[in-house]
Amino acid sequence: MSITDRKFEIDRDSKTPLWLQIRNELFNSLYRDELRPGQLIPNEKTLVELFQVSIGTIRKAVGVLEKEGFLIRKQGLGTFVFQHDSNSFLFEYFHFALNGTEKQESPTVEFISFETKKASKSEAESLNIPAGSSIHKIYNKLGLNKKFYIIDKIIISQDKFHGLNEEIFKNRANTIYNLYQNKFNIFITNCSEKLKAISSNEKISKLLDIDLGSPILKIDRIGQTYHNETIEIRTSYVHTSDIEYIHSQNSTFGEAL
Amino acid sequence: MSITDRKFEIDRDSKTPLWLQIRNELFNSLYRDELRPGQLIPNEKTLVELFQVSIGTIRKAVGVLEKEGFLIRKQGLGTFVFQHDSNSFLFEYFHFALNGTEKQESPTVEFISFETKKASKSEAESLNIPAGSSIHKIYNKLGLNKKFYIIDKIIISQDKFHGLNEEIFKNRANTIYNLYQNKFNIFITNCSEKLKAISSNEKISKLLDIDLGSPILKIDRIGQTYHNETIEIRTSYVHTSDIEYIHSQNSTFGEAL
DNA sequence: TATATTATATCATATATATGAATTTTTTTT
DNA sequence: AAAAAAAATTCATATATATGATATAATATA
Numbered sequence A, B: 001m002s003i004t005d006r007k008f009e010i011d012r013d014s015k016t017p018l019w020l021q022i023r024n025e026l027f028n029s030l031y032r033d034e035l036r037p038g039q040l041i042p043n044e045k046t047l048v049e050l051f052q053v054s055i056g057t058i059r060k061a062v063g064v065l066e067k068e069g070f071l072i073r074k075q076g077l078g079t080f081v082f083q084h085d086s087n088s089f090l091f092e093y094f095h096f097a098l099n100g101t102e103k104q105e106s107p108t109v110e111f112i113s114f115e116t117k118k119a120s121k122s123e124a125e126s127l128n129i130p131a132g133s134s135i136h137k138i139y140n141k142l143g144l145n146k147k148f149y150i151i152d153k154i155i156i157s158q159d160k161f162h163g164l165n166e167e168i169f170k171n172r173a174n175t176i177y178n179l180y181q182n183k184f185n186i187f188i189t190n191c192s193e194k195l196k197a198i199s200s201n202e203k204i205s206k207l208l209d210i211d212l213g214s215p216i217l218k219i220d221r222i223g224q225t226y227h228n229e230t231i232e233i234r235t236s237y238v239h240t241s242d243i244e245y246i247h248s249q250n251s252t253f254g255e256a257l
Numbered sequence C: 001t002a003t004a005t006t007a008t009a010t011c012a013t014a015t016a017t018a019t020g021a022a023t024t025t026t027t028t029t030t
Numbered sequence D: 001a002a003a004a005a006a007a008a009t010t011c012a013t014a015t016a017t018a019t020g021a022t023a024t025a026a027t028a029t030a
Helices: A018-031 A044-051 A055-068 A086-093 A121-127 A166-170 A176-184 A202-208 B018-031 B044-051 B055-068 B086-093 B121-127 B166-170 B176-184 B202-208
Strands: A071-074 A078-081 A096-098 A108-118 A134-144 A147-157 A190-199 A215-225 A229-238 A243-250 B071-074 B078-081 B096-098 B108-118 B134-144 B147-157 B190-199 B215-225 B229-238 B243-250
Touching (some): A044 A055, A108 A166, A121 A229, A147 A202, B055 B071
Antiparallel strands (some): A096 A243, A134 A147, B215 B229
């Protein structure tokens, strides 16, 4: 259903502000896929008619969604739905740079393996799927500057990625999140990472060509979509001799609405 | 000089929008300490008269500074300058939680040592001070749940913290950044952290009561004030058996203006 | 055809104004 | 003196409107 045909119910007597109601309605349209990644959304004048509010209220609602990262406004052009692609990937989810440098380069990605198997208990729990469900387990190698430093293990539910196989995964033209988005209609909206230092085991040592027991940065990432539905578990094993994980922030930034 | 006595120069013919000019003027007032941490800033009506623009333009400028974390608006009360204190500390700069938990508890902090010495070449370089200048080197121990997991090494220039000594540091009533802010008029506005996995050396092993060579998370943090002036170098050595470093984010959040 | 011009569409900035909500202060009442 | 009520202060929401900036499309011109 097109968004311009929708009937939106805005309650002028509600205690929640109009702009927030509209923000939520637009958010739901994203969630329900009435507005798709990359798509041009109706212009402000049309939204005014659709919601029967003033343009200032529309701009406030759209502005919040823009700050949240769901929409992108372009002056003279229109407002678009954010999409995962090779440009956005770089600065969003890849947090490594060569020692001492700030500039984040695009990593080289090399496929290692693709398996489909039964989820372990903890894997099933993290993905919130029934115990014993099928999952895809994918290994990748990531590098910077012609050397590989990172092993990525990706775990996703088979059910949510119907038809996914090694060929499709390997032949994707863009990022992994772009594949999720375009082929499987799953849009990753947020990630949470937990970092630890561990000793490398035999498998990791071999894959990264380092000594057994070397200190390794282990990153557990949970990738979620709308309404905090967990889609992906990704574990990164990083040899941090030449590269480092970067995390910058401003005063209270990050905790704001 | 009080901000209400200042003469602000707003250029209505400039290509930079009024709201941005005003945002910058207010930012400079923060930088120049005409507006101090915790202070109530003039109300919107006063700002309208001060800058001779409409209230919408003022609200836009203040709104941006609020999003950036420099101001905090309270309906019915006024707008205040953000300040470092024990409440804000928790969720801003401490990124650890016990394994599996999300909730961030306040860490226990225990003083280890306070030294004043000559800066090494790399320390001087990082702090952007002349080679051989005096610095303070402070060690702390941080813990959660009655166990210590973190050793913090803090390095600051003696020049910028005139009169600081062990007693003053130990007897502070609040956070370290609060001490900088209130006693030395230095306001930390942003931090950048770089993480690595290393093997613990003898000193760290002893301090954290762990085996020599255990994998350790090493965090190099640069604390800066207005205009990216580096104030503090902090290195954390973290034993991540029971705790983990947490980093969450939304789609494009973090890269927005 | 290629280039310059003009028109159109769309978001950005700015003003003016009215009403509401939350907090504090002042006044009145008991 | 204490409690309740009223007033004042301040930010929040919402409308209406005008002009500017930017990108694209359509048209006219060389």
